Amino acid sequence: MMKDEASMIIPTFDDVIAAHDRIRPHIHRTPVLTSSYLNELTGAELFFKCENFQKAGAFKVRGASNAVFGLSDDMLEKGVATHSSGNHALSLSYAAGRRGIPCHVVMPRTAPQAKKDAVIGYGGIITECEPSTSSREAVFTEVQERTGANFVHPYNDPRVIAGQATCSRELIEQTEGLDAVIAPIGGGGMISGTCLTLSNVAPEVRIYAAEPKNADDAARSFRAGKIIADDAPNTVADGLKVPLKELTWHFVEKHVTDIQTATEQEIIDAMLLTWQRMKIVIEASCAVPLACILNNPDVFRGKRVGVVITGGNVDMKTLPWI
Amino acid sequence: MMKDEASMIIPTFDDVIAAHDRIRPHIHRTPVLTSSYLNELTGAELFFKCENFQKAGAFKVRGASNAVFGLSDDMLEKGVATHSSGNHALSLSYAAGRRGIPCHVVMPRTAPQAKKDAVIGYGGIITECEPSTSSREAVFTEVQERTGANFVHPYNDPRVIAGQATCSRELIEQTEGLDAVIAPIGGGGMISGTCLTLSNVAPEVRIYAAEPKNADDAARSFRAGKIIADDAPNTVADGLKVPLKELTWHFVEKHVTDIQTATEQEIIDAMLLTWQRMKIVIEASCAVPLACILNNPDVFRGKRVGVVITGGNVDMKTLPWI
Numbered sequence: 012m013m014k015d016e017a018s019m020i021i022p023t024f025d026d027v028i029a030a031h032d033r034i035r036p037h038i039h040r041t042p043v044l045t046s047s048y049l050n051e052l053t054g055a056e057l058f059f060k061c062e063n064f065q066k067a068g069a070f071k072v073r074g075a076s077n078a079v080f081g082l083s084d085d086m087l088e089k090g091v092a093t094h095s096s097g098n099h100a101l102s103l104s105y106a107a108g109r110r111g112i113p114c115h116v117v118m119p120r121t122a123p124q125a126k127k128d129a130v131i132g133y134g135g136i137i138t139e140c141e142p143s144t145s146s147r148e149a150v151f152t153e154v155q156e157r158t159g160a161n162f163v164h165p166y167n168d169p170r171v172i173a174g175q176a177t178c179s180r181e182l183i184e185q186t187e188g189l190d191a192v193i194a195p196i197g198g199g200g201m202i203s204g205t206c207l208t209l210s211n212v213a214p215e216v217r218i219y220a221a222e223p224k225n226a227d228d229a230a231r232s233f234r235a236g237k238i239i240a241d242d243a244p245n246t247v248a249d250g251l252k253v254p255l256k257e258l259t260w261h262f263v264e265k266h267v268t269d270i271q272t273a274t275e276q277e278i279i280d281a282m283l284l285t286w287q288r289m290k291i292v293i294e295a296s297c298a299v300p301l302a303c304i305l306n307n308p309d310v311f312r313g314k315r316v317g318v319v320i321t322g323g324n325v326d327m328k329t330l331p332w333i
Numbered sequence: 334m335m336k337d338e339a340s341m342i343i344p345t346f347d348d349v350i351a352a353h354d355r356i357r358p359h360i361h362r363t364p365v366l367t368s369s370y371l372n373e374l375t376g377a378e379l380f381f382k383c384e385n386f387q388k389a390g391a392f393k394v395r396g397a398s399n400a401v402f403g404l405s406d407d408m409l410e411k412g413v414a415t416h417s418s419g420n421h422a423l424s425l426s427y428a429a430g431r432r433g434i435p436c437h438v439v440m441p442r443t444a445p446q447a448k449k450d451a452v453i454g455y456g457g458i459i460t461e462c463e464p465s466t467s468s469r470e471a472v473f474t475e476v477q478e479r480t481g482a483n484f485v486h487p488y489n490d491p492r493v494i495a496g497q498a499t500c501s502r503e504l505i506e507q508t509e510g511l512d513a514v515i516a517p518i519g520g521g522g523m524i525s526g527t528c529l530t531l532s533n534v535a536p537e538v539r540i541y542a543a544e545p546k547n548a549d550d551a552a553r554s555f556r557a558g559k560i561i562a563d564d565a566p567n568t569v570a571d572g573l574k575v576p577l578k579e580l581t582w583h584f585v586e587k588h589v590t591d592i593q594t595a596t597e598q599e600i601i602d603a604m605l606l607t608w609q610r611m612k613i614v615i616e617a618s619c620a621v622p623l624a625c626i627l628n629n630p631d632v633f634r635g636k637r638v639g640v641v642i643t644g645g646n647v648d649m650k651t652l653p654w655i
Contacts, residue, residue, distance in 0.1 A: 290615075332649065
């Protein structure tokens with residue numbers, strides 16, 4: 012890790028190597044799948060890095076495991092804490108369970124019961140808040156003060172970014188001669204990890220971020236040259252509603268070639284197409300890259316493109332095309 | 334091939350080797366996936382042979398390709414024909430398209446438009462019939478007489494069975510020390526192929542067939558010692574409604590350890606569980622084996638069990654749990 016001028020702690024590629032060694036026993040080296048149908052449709056050669064097959068169903072387990080298994084012995088008893096209603100909460104609960112330490116999760120009481128059950132299933136301890144930022148922050152502060160647990164932010168944390176960076180490290184080992192990698196962007200943890208790895212081991216590979224048009228704060232930030240955060244964007248890609256923070260902005264600003272967007276209907280169509288043609292279950296969030304590739308054929312035609320499928324935790328009772 | 338006393342042509346393991354060499358350029362060697370969650374749930378070690386990732390979305394492309402690519406030159410011009418509203422029609426169209434020969438498919442006019450579109454997409458030529466056995470047979474006879482096409486039965490055909498047998502040949506190469514293999518049974522093509530391969534290369538491996546309780550003609554045939562065919566069983570596992578025929582009965586009677594059954598709800602639950610936990614799209618038909626494993630824990634506990642996931646062609650608009 013190194014400090015930059017604003018005294019943020021910036022993870023380095025040495026941290027990625029250390030993270031990979033640390034988390035390897037707790038994660039899958041997920042497969043890279045291809046689809047001749049989607050190659051024909053896009054005119055590109057697509058290599059799907061399938062983190063939907065990852066432990067706990069998403070790439071987030073990489074960063075969460077790196078944080079949990081990197082804790083020093085004196086921090087174990089108090090455990091970890093986070094606020095999240097999504098895959099980070101699941102992943103942190105999973106990792107904490109593997110290490111046998113407590114994991115405190117602040118979740119809105121309105122979060123789907125299935126998500127709460129999944130967190131509890133991995134051993135997480137839920138404290139409910141009201142579905143507002145102010146309530147979430149107040150409840151989280153109370154939980155952290157009461158428990159003394161180590162806060163693991165879903166993305167604005169150097170340990171988390173170093174962990175997520177192991178995903179594109181595997182992708183680059185599994186797939187030769189990539190021209191570009193495209194991944195969804197919400198808070199920017201996956202994209203930052205991708206930047207961290209590729210800028211070190213394959214700086215010639217272009218990095219594209221894919222965002223819902225309905226939650227395009229990262230695309231607008233990119234054009235404006237500073238972080239723009241929206242209050243409560245609404246999109247089917249529910250993992251991508253959160254804004255960039257200073258640490259992820261550092262990587263996005265420095266290494267991303269472009270941030271592309273897709274409409275809700277384009278995202279749903281790309282999600283359905285992936286289920287139908289590739290026979291894999293992916294979240295709406297990770298259909299955004301394919302939707303953007305279909306929207307920008309000239310950018311990707313003839314190129315070898317890594318596509319990060321970030322997760323597969325889907326509520327099967329409410330599919331967006333039904 | 335060899336003739337038995339009733340002058341059926343019975344495929345041999347040499348036919349399987351020849352089939353595998355013949356079809357290898359046209360099929361995927363599909364992966365074998367595992368799920369630590371399902372292993373814990375069942376107490377068995379399950380190895381899922383994922384033919385949902387197969388070309389045209391199902392194992393049927395193995396048998397269809399073997400028939401199509403085994404045709405002699407003088408038979409090419411007239412092409413192939415079949416009656417099917419399911420994966421065999423798709424697969425035969427795919428294989429015929431790869432060889433550049435006509436493929437005539439008789440389908441009920443009431444078949445889902447998505448299935449018709451898929452057959453047409455692969456280049457198949459559809460002739461519609463009424464949704465009754467008598468109409469189907471009459472129309473098929475007319476088509477065959479008019480075109481002179483070679484009839485490729487969905488399962489009661491030695492070329493088809495030799496082709497399906499390549500699936501368990503791969504499974505046994507990919508997975509060491511299997512105690513048992515379980516696969517769905519409808520007409521018995523996959524199970525017959527499994528019997529053909531395993532009885533030759535791994536006779537110690539037990540073979541279980543899995544059938545919907547609502548269409549349990551194979552299980553009743555097995556107990557009665559003769560083929561019992563139902564007229565029109567109704568089950569969510571729509572690939573498994575057809576009865577055994579003499580060729581598949583030959584293999585089932587000789588090599589199958591048991592035929593187990595599952596209710597409609599058990600099948601739907603196992604299908605949903607697979608989608609949720611393994612993040613793969615599978616048909617209701619190939620959820621029947623997992624449902625049967627869950628129904629018969631004492632049979633499979635502690636065993637290494639190959640599970641054939643036969644296909645992934647699902648109508649995403651009408652999922653059985655919604």
